[in-house]
Amino acid sequence: MRYSKIDTSLFVENRKRFVKELKPNALAIFNSNDIMPTNADGTMKFLQNKNLFYLSGVDQEESILVLFPDAFNAAHREVLFLKETNAHIARWEGEKLSKEQAFEVSGIKTVFWLSEFDRIMKDLMSQAHHVYLQTNEHLRNSSEVETREDRFRKKFTAAYPLHKYERSEPIMHALRAVKSPIEVDLLQKASDINTRAFNRILKVMQPGMNEYELEAEFIHEYTRHGSTGFSYEPIIAGGVNATVLHYIENNKEVKDGDLVLFDCGCWYANYASDVTRAYPANGRFTQRQKEVYNAVLRVQKASLEMLRPGNQLHAYHKEVGKLMTDELLGLGLIDKTDVKNEDPDWPAYKKYFMHGTSHYIGLDVHDVGLWTADMEVGNAFTCEPGIYIPEEGIGIRIEDDIVIGEKENLNLTSGIPKEVEEIEEAMHNP
Ligand SMILES: [Mn+2]
Structure with a gap:
């Protein structure tokens, strides 16, 4: 082992x-x-x-x-x-x-x-x-x-x-579904290895690299810290590729001006990490990329606050949908008529955010757990809202792994930069 x-x-x-x-x-x-x-x-x-x-x-x-x-x-x-x-x-x-x-x-x-x-x-x-x-x-x-x-x-x-x-x-x-302190430590170890890998990417990414060269940087960092490898097929997707949700080819050149989406995680001792970030290939967000990015980030931060004891996953996903609707209205991607006429089973926001926000994580990436019970202390979840705009070549998802605590949640992946300023700073000071 x-x-x-x-x-x-x-x-x-x-x-x-x-x-x-x-x-x-x-x-x-x-x-x-x-x-x-x-x-x-x-x-x-x-x-x-x-x-x-x-x-x-x-x-x-x-x-x-x-x-x-x-x-x-x-x-x-x-x-x-x-x-x-x-x-x-x-x-x-x-x-x-x-x-x-x-x-x-x-x-x-x-x-x-x-x-x-x-x-x-x-x-x-x-x-x-x-x-x-x-x-x-x-x-x-x-x-x-x-x-x-x-x-x-x-x-x-x-x-x-x-x-x-x-x-x-x-x-x-x-x-x-309920993680013990020993399990939380193991999840933290998996997240720590992943944190090293994401921080490495901020130092090495340049326009002109191929997506698979960036994939190699992940596996290098994983293996040298005792991980057995990716906990799922990694998604490394520049520009419009990031709007294909399960893009795993990772074989295109990263272009100057692209935002590159990384959905990568590793195993440690059979426990999984699962994180997504979107970083600009050249180290600077464009104005529009920044607008969309910060919209996703606001939804993610507000969603993280809702992963608390007593809340329910179904109601939580509905609430996230409302937050996302507001942001998409603000970005001009949908309008009030779209919302007024929306199908309750497939609300207007789904056009740009078509997947779930949270899943259990643990010994499996999409870990087993109860989807109808109240959330409780010890539950470990991902939180991963996104906005995908193929017509603009922008796909953004921001995903962290957290464990619900008594007073506050533990964010296992807080060492992976996600603020615009933090990211730009790290990329310009390799
Ligand atoms: Mn995930």
């Missing part, structure tokens, strides 16, 4: 919180993610299943976690099944967790090799009535790929058809 050892109490506490929500005589099973194939014998970089990680800290493929708080044998209340390792395997594949190391990472005392799974589970299943399994219930998930968990579920439910199966996902969404 590239990250420093995480305090085991995080995973111990997470398991305590999780098992409290289970029905009596229930066990829960979590499978790791697959190592995804490319072509021939190639594979993608491994990314752990985030529920398994949250409950164990195990960051290795072919791992299974079983939690059974009512197990007769106290040693079977928390069990890990891992890929077997020995000197020969270590020589070929590199180091894998030993049973002792797995305990040090997770705080789980009972660790078996995977080959013992069927035998041990036969015993545990004879005692259990309910079985909690995980499914991907993320609102925006649309993947058709069968996961390791999916394959496991088919096989396991066929082997034990008469147990009562339950969803662990609603519990996980509620738990993972």
